[in-house]
Amino acid sequence: MKTEQVGESILETWTADEVEEAFANDEIVLIDVRTPQEFMFEHIEGALLMPLAFFKAEKLPGQSDKRIVFHCGSGARSDKVAREALAAGFGRIAHMEGGFGAWKGSKKPYIGTNMATGAPQVVS
Template identity: 35%
Template sequence: MNKGWQEVTTEQVEQRLSHDPEIQLIDVRNPDEYEDDHIPGAKLIPLSELPARTNEIDHNREVIFICRSGNRSGKACEYMAQLGYSQMYNMVGGMLAWTGKRER
């Protein structure tokens, strides 16, 4: 059954970023987690704020949701799928598994 989104590994995200640095990255962690470190170019929209801020996500473009471990980003994908969004990806393993560039 198609759940409306796909899962991607951190390695796949790194590869996509090398080909398309403008890819839409949405970090759904809390602000303090984001400030500690995040993927360059990732936009912070905490999961709790997602319902009020969906207009900030371009539904015509691919979007990768990111969190600490992949749980909250999966919930973000589930929520957005219920709204009819497609082209969504959940980065499994989250920032715990991320080995690429980071910003503070």
């Protein structure tokens, strides 16, 4: 994990492996900030959707039970919303480096769309 001091706050950048482990152990809430269309086509099972276009940092829950980790397609949008969360007063927030592309590139399981039927299916 990489950390960056942003004012009085900390921005963490997690690898796909770190996210996978923490998510499997129920230590984090994974929030996808891609569009609803991107999410419907393929997503990490169990991730929540809060698209960048509708993102309101002040509506995020606290992190008393689980940490928040954002992700997007490449890491650019999740970095942006993580910084917005820090600006809204979060002391520490995280996002996944490389986004969903890094997740898929690491051969981690996700929910994809069966192109023959249009139905969701586990891809591993």
